[in-house]
Amino acid sequence: MRKLDTLGMALAAWGASAMVIVACTDDVPMGETTTGPMMMTTSGMEDTTTTGVNDDDTAEDTGDKLDAPPQGETDGPTCATDGSCDFIDLLFVIDNSGTMGEEQLNLARNFGYLVDELENLKDPNGEPVHPNVNIMVTTTDFGHPLCTAFQKPDYAPRKGAPVYTGCNARINRFTGLGLMDPVVITEACTENCPADRAPADQFINFSVFGSNVPEDDVGAALSCIGPQGIDGCGYEAPLETMLQAINEGACWNNPDQEACDDQPEWADTTKGFLRDDSILGIVIITDEMDCSVQAPNGYSFFTDIENTIYWNINPDLEVPQATSAICFNSGVTCIDANGDGIYEGGCTSSDSEVLHPITRYTSYLDYLTEGQGRDVIMLGILGVPEVVAHNPDPPFEPIAGGATDLLYINWIDFPYPNGHILPDEWNDPDDPVRAADKIYEFGDIGPGCTGVDDEGNFTGQAIPPVRIREVCESLNSVDEDGNEQVRCCIESICDTDFSPAIRCLTGVLSEAIGNVG
Numbered sequence: 001m002r003k004l005d006t007l008g009m010a011l012a013a014w015g016a017s018a019m020v021i022v023a024c025t026d027d028v029p030m031g032e033t034t035t036g037p038m039m040m041t042t043s044g045m046e047d048t049t050t051t052g053v054n055d056d057d058t059a060e061d062t063g064d065k066l067d068a069p070p071q072g073e074t075d076g077p078t079c080a081t082d083g084s085c086d087f088i089d090l091l092f093v094i095d096n097s098g099t100m101g102e103e104q105l106n107l108a109r110n111f112g113y114l115v116d117e118l119e120n121l122k123d124p125n126g127e128p129v130h131p132n133v134n135i136m137v138t139t140t141d142f143g144h145p146l147c148t149a150f151q152k153p154d155y156a157p158r159k160g161a162p163v164y165t166g167c168n169a170r171i172n173r174f175t176g177l178g179l180m181d182p183v184v185i186t187e188a189c190t191e192n193c194p195a196d197r198a199p200a201d202q203f204i205n206f207s208v209f210g211s212n213v214p215e216d217d218v219g220a221a222l223s224c225i226g227p228q229g230i231d232g233c234g235y236e237a238p239l240e241t242m243l244q245a246i247n248e249g250a251c252w253n254n255p256d257q258e259a260c261d262d263q264p265e266w267a268d269t270t271k272g273f274l275r276d277d278s279i280l281g282i283v284i285i286t287d288e289m290d291c292s293v294q295a296p297n298g299y300s301f302f303t304d305i306e307n308t309i310y311w312n313i314n315p316d317l318e319v320p321q322a323t324s325a326i327c328f329n330s331g332v333t334c335i336d337a338n339g340d341g342i343y344e345g346g347c348t349s350s351d352s353e354v355l356h357p358i359t360r361y362t363s364y365l366d367y368l369t370e371g372q373g374r375d376v377i378m379l380g381i382l383g384v385p386e387v388v389a390h391n392p393d394p395p396f397e398p399i400a401g402g403a404t405d406l407l408y409i410n411w412i413d414f415p416y417p418n419g420h421i422l423p424d425e426w427n428d429p430d431d432p433v434r435a436a437d438k439i440y441e442f443g444d445i446g447p448g449c450t451g452v453d454d455e456g457n458f459t460g461q462a463i464p465p466v467r468i469r470e471v472c473e474s475l476n477s478v479d480e481d482g483n484e485q486v487r488c489c490i491e492s493i494c495d496t497d498f499s500p501a502i503r504c505l506t507g508v509l510s511e512a513i514g515n516v517g
Contacts (some may be wrong), residue, residue: 104228106497127276138161159244160241162203162245193227227474235286279377289328315437377505383447395504472490
């Protein structure tokens with residue numbers, strides 16, 4: 001195991017009359033004007049995977065300064081014969097923790113539909129686009145000291161690096177981490193990928209001129225590399241893995257660096273995922289709250305028994321212990337004006353010494369949109385109520401249900417549907433679950449949705465995505481004519497069919513293509 005290399009990154013921002021550098025670390029206060037490049041840092045945890053940004057905020061800045069480096073050229077033609085030259089780079093960040101088997105199966109069932117929608121994409125005038133598409137997949141696992149001891153010997157967190165092998169070659173990933181009778185859901189892989197198909201590169205590429213997958217069966221290849229398994233860390237960090245995945249200094253985005261030659265996984269890489277002038281689409285699929293920790297100091301709030309300010313009480317032992325509740329307690333503030341458990345004042349992200357501030361992510365996305373003139377869109381399949389209606393016209397965004405109906409509320413100590421505890425948990429004769437157990441595990445925020453399959457069986461519950469929602473919705477804007485520019489779709493992970501979510505994604509892509517000059 002070796003420490004992550006630091007390559008550094010310049011975050012060039014903009015202003016009406018001056019250049020402003022946006023700081024994403026504690027080195028310079030947020031929003032302070034300066035004239036030099038700014039280090040962006042990520043995790044100092046050790047791993048065999050190297051990312052292009054270092055998260056050790058205390059580390060000495062010795063990395064190369066990257067000032068929007070040129071990307072590797074794509075071999076062969078990239079424009080359709082009608083002159084259309086639309087690049088789409090699409091990133092999937094998929095939760096690979098123990099509760100995500102059914103959701104990954106649902107997603108894999110829709111990958112073929114996604115490819116069909118992309119291949120037949122039209123611009124706002126109804127004209128065929130013929131896009132040149134890159135698709136990269138990574139997980140929400142950035143590593144965490146409370147997970148390290150439970151990792152399987154053949155597993156290492158990807159920390160934003162791409163996963164590009166077929167899921168059958170990773171079939172052990174689909175057995176959970178339980179010591180006794182672990183969950184096994186190999187069908188999340190095999191149902192849609194009976195035999196592995198994988199791209200020739202660290203991402204899938206396709207256009208009207210062909211692809212980098214066997215027999216040009218792009219849907220089959222995506223159904224194989226997409227499922228990520230259920231043995232990843234339960235302290236999900238989708239925002240941080242997203243950031244690392246689209247970091248311009250990472251070898252999978254900018255392989256023409258000498259530093260990449262020393263890394264066996266990337267030494268022979270010639271093509272970068274993230275291309276100049278592309279539309280960037282980001283898809284985050286998770287059932288929990290973001291827990292992107294400021295490393296290394298932030299981890300002490302999970303591991304130091306003298307630093308238990310954000311720990312909740314274990315109701316069985318009546319002592320504080322570290323759980324995912326730390327992610328809520330340190331990263332979210334909710335307002336309950338009258339003490340009834342309903343957060344009528346809403347919930348918002350809050351800054352602390354534990355998690356990275358949301359501005360770390362919004363600033364980088366601003367850099368891509370405003371600094372580079374790139375369109376960025378996001379689809380979140382998250383812990384919100386199911387969407388009950390979509391706009392019948394592009395971009396097909398939710399107009400009823402979903403995030404607009406999300407009620408921030410504490411756990412109600414009664415069986416579902418009158419309360420929040422699933423009946424099997426409430427009635428468990430050996431270990432009955434009560435609201436106090438859920439608060440201990442997740443914090444004082446009840447589920448955003450409860451999943452039920454077509455046969456009426458409960459598939460689980462999902463925590464509201466406060467931090468991810470803020471990042472996603474920051475991409476929306478209003479044009480000079482006062483029209484809303486939708487760049488964020490939020491759909492429910494509890495839905496049994498993700499095809500409307502895919503349609504919203506491609507609908508927003510179509511709208512974004514209309515803005516490309």
